[in-house]
Amino acid sequence: xxxxxxxxxxxxxxxxxxxxxxxxxxxxxxxxxxxxxxxxxxxxxxxxxxxxxxxxxxxxxxxxxxxxxxxxxxxxxxxxxxxxxxxxxxxxxxxxxxxxxxxxxxxxxxxxxxxxxxxxxxxxxxxxxxxxxxxxxxxxxxxxxxxxxxxxxxxxxxxxxxxxxxxxxxxxxxxxxxxxxxxxxxxxxxxxxxxxxxxxxxxxxxxxxxxxxxxxxxxxxxxxxxxxxxxxxxxxxxxxxxxxxxxxxxx
Numbered sequence: 001x002x003x004x005x006x007x008x009x010x011x012x013x014x015x016x017x018x019x020x021x022x023x024x025x026x027x028x029x030x031x032x033x034x035x036x037x038x039x040x041x042x043x044x045x046x047x048x049x050x051x052x053x054x055x056x057x058x059x060x061x062x063x064x065x066x067x068x069x070x071x072x073x074x075x076x077x078x079x080x081x082x083x084x085x086x087x088x089x090x091x092x093x094x095x096x097x098x099x100x101x102x103x104x105x106x107x108x109x110x111x112x113x114x115x116x117x118x119x120x121x122x123x124x125x126x127x128x129x130x131x132x133x134x135x136x137x138x139x140x141x142x143x144x145x146x147x148x149x150x151x152x153x154x155x156x157x158x159x160x161x162x163x164x165x166x167x168x169x170x171x172x173x174x175x176x177x178x179x180x181x182x183x184x185x186x187x188x189x190x191x192x193x194x195x196x197x198x199x200x201x202x203x204x205x206x207x208x209x210x211x212x213x214x215x216x217x218x219x220x221x222x223x224x225x226x227x228x229x230x231x232x233x234x235x236x237x238x239x240x241x242x243x244x245x246x247x248x249x250x251x
């Protein structure tokens with residue numbers, strides 16, 4: 001049966017659940033989410049499905065990576081703009097799924113695919129852009145770093161790998177256990193991720209740092225935060241899994 005795509009802005013806004021509203025970080029709540037309501041209205045009128053918007057947003061992330069890696073200020077700024085649009089579309093597809101009543105585990109899989117693509121593209125792209133802009137130097141210190149060309153790309157890649165591992169480990173745990181973020185004991189980490197992540201301050205912060213010549217510092221900070229966050233989440237979940245195994249063995 002064909003979906004009714006003529007939903008009003010009021011219907012789209014009211015479809016946001018209290019739980020989802022609470023999970024939004026400040027950047028999403030005050031910038032991305034308000035922009036996503038008219039965006040959802042437009043895509044619904046054009047006949048797009050929520051998954052089609054997610055696929056489009058993933059493609060924009062890949063294009064954003066190409067722009068960041070291409071070299072040159074104009075290309076870099078286009079790249080940051082594409083990642084900002086991704087953030088809006090990441091809210092748009094959820095708005096559409098809720099108002100259409102088509103939310104499903106398969107839609108969550110597609111949404112996760114978009115998120116994984118975004119984090120890998122953005123963090124790696126930031127590393128490449130930092131290499132192009134600063135080389136093997138830590139801005140503001142004059143300190144030459146003990147690595148060859150491409151060092152910041154490796155740091156950005158490490159940040160991306162840590163973020164993706166953290167997400168993959170938790171998603172697998174949730175599938176097996178059926179646990180929410182809060183019941184899994186990582187609610188705080190999830191809220192931090194929403195605040196500093198790609199739908200949080202990552203895009204405006206990295207763009208600002210690029211403009212002032214301090215992008216390597218941001219790449220380094222995310223590598224440290226995501227590396228530490230990955231370690232904390234994995235250790236927490238390992239403890240929970242081992243506890244479940246001991247419980248099953250005692251039963």
